Amino acid sequence: MSEAPVPILELTGVSKQFGPFTAVANVDLSIRKGEIFGFLGPNGAGKSTTIRMILDAVRPSAGTILMFGSSNRRTASLHQKIGYLSGDMVIDEDLTGSQYLDFVGSVYKVDRAKMLQYRTRLVQELELDVAIKISKYSRGNKQKVGLVAALMHAPELLILDEPSSGLDPLMQEVFIKLIQEYRAGGGTVFMSSHSLAEVQRLCDRVAFIRAGKLVGVANIDELNQTSVKKVVVTAGDKQLKELAHRASILKGATVGETSGKELTLTYSGTIQPLIQLLSKYELEDLTIREPELEEIFMTYYQTDKSQTDEVTS
Ligand SMILES: Nc1ncnc2c1ncn2[C@@H]1O[C@H](COP(=O)(O)OP(=O)(O)O)[C@@H](O)[C@H]1O
Ligand SMILES: [Mg+2]
Incomplete structure (x- = not known):
């Protein structure tokens, strides 16, 4: 008997009210293992709010969210399995890039040597100077250090909020390559974007959100046709x-x-x-x-x- 595999991430009827304002309205999404899923929409559409609800940083007003089949998304073991890049990264500005990555890495119960090896490669590929204090970083460099922090423990699920914003075109290419490699190694990606061009190149499927409502979900191949x-x-x-x-x-x-x-x-x-x-x-x-x-x-x-x-x- 073969059963359909449990989705890595599943949202059912998820809504968020801020007072009388509906930021996210009745969103259903299902992300399969191994896919790169794009969450596309203009500014203010509700992308970041949805992502914050997925991470349990914001409580939904209605609906359910399952990650790896579980609604409890606060466990330490679950945190090991995900990598997250927020849209508006707030990190301790007094640390150097390297100190910050040490700090983030210290909570992961993974093979240290392996993590450090991957981290070093990511830093090289992204041409990031980790000896500099984060307070001195440009927006693009903050984005890079956030990407390394999200990827270095090789999580099962990567959740990225507008990951390539702030990266110059050359670095956007590097980003695309790193994400493709990550997926080739068995990873799953849920990423928001307001750029159709980026999503078309990188994603297998895409959901389009506007004014909090899901307009639809499509295969990129079909959309391109x-x-x-x-x-x-x-x-x-x-x-x-x-x-x-x-x-x-x-x-x-x-x-x-x-x-x-x-x-x-x-x-x-x-x-x-x-x-x-x-x-x-x-x-x-x-x-x-x-x-x-x-x-x-x-x-x-x-x-x-x-x-x-x-x-x-
Ligand atoms: N904490 C909040 N309180 C009130 N309104 C909010 C809050 N967070 C987001 N919003 C509003 O919800 C809408 C969706 O925001 P957001 O999810 O950040 O959109 P996106 O990430 O797609 O640009 C926007 O109109 C925004 O102003
Ligand atoms: Mg946003």
């Missing part, structure tokens, strides 16, 4: 109205707002039908660009829905 475009046309009033109507019945097109002489739409699918439609009108201007990540998600789910509707109706 939906080549959504944002189309902005400028034309006279009569032309624009007619075009808006025709576009609304074009497969793959979603008509957005009209403002003045501009009409915005998103489009997914082969480009030819769109070009054919647009060529029938006297346009004053035309822009076709990559959409914002939120638009990709909205279109992805709308397309998904309409396809289901076609099948069922």
Whole structure:
């Protein structure tokens, strides 16, 4: 008899109220062993609040959170198994990077030599000078020391809140490499980000959160296949109205707002039908660009829905 493996991390109906304000609303998530899971959303979406609830630093107003199948996330043995990088790291500024890493490392009951070896490699890869006091570190260097602290004991689960913010492009590449290596060694990652590009390169699955609500969860492969475009046309009033109507019945097109002489739409699918439609009108201007990540998600789910509707109706 084969049973489905227990998810490494499972959130069911998790909400957080701050007074009358709902920061996180009824979030369900399930993270499998060995995956790199992206938690994507704009600033203020509720990512850090969700992560703080996962770590039991903030109590949910409703819902349950299981880590390694257990709701008790305060045990020492559980802390051994996770590595955490917070979005706003508060660390003792009076220590050098090296002293700080000694301090963090002292609580882990792992093979000391092995941890030190890995730590040394991480420090080298990230080009971090650990002899300097943390108070003298730039934002990027604080982020690096936090990454080393989260990774060095080779935890089973890595929880990272916007890990690459503050890292320059070269270091972002190093970060991606280190995370890929970590996963290849059997690790699981839950990381928040507001960069679709980063998530697309690194993650297997991604959840998109907006205003505390989960918009959806998707496989990155599937998301990459939906080549959504944002189309902005400028034309006279009569032309624009007619075009808006025709576009609304074009497969793959979603008509957005009209403002003045501009009409915005998103489009997914082969480009030819769109070009054919647009060529029938006297346009004053035309822009076709990559959409914002939120638009990709909205279109992805709308397309998904309409396809289901076609099948069922
Ligand atoms: N302790 C708090 N008290 C009141 N509001 C909070 C608190 N923490 C976060 N918020 C609010 O909850 C929302 C989500 O915040 P946060 O989880 O930090 O978003 P993100 O990490 O996605 O940028 C924001 O509107 C933020 O102002
Ligand atoms: Mg945050």
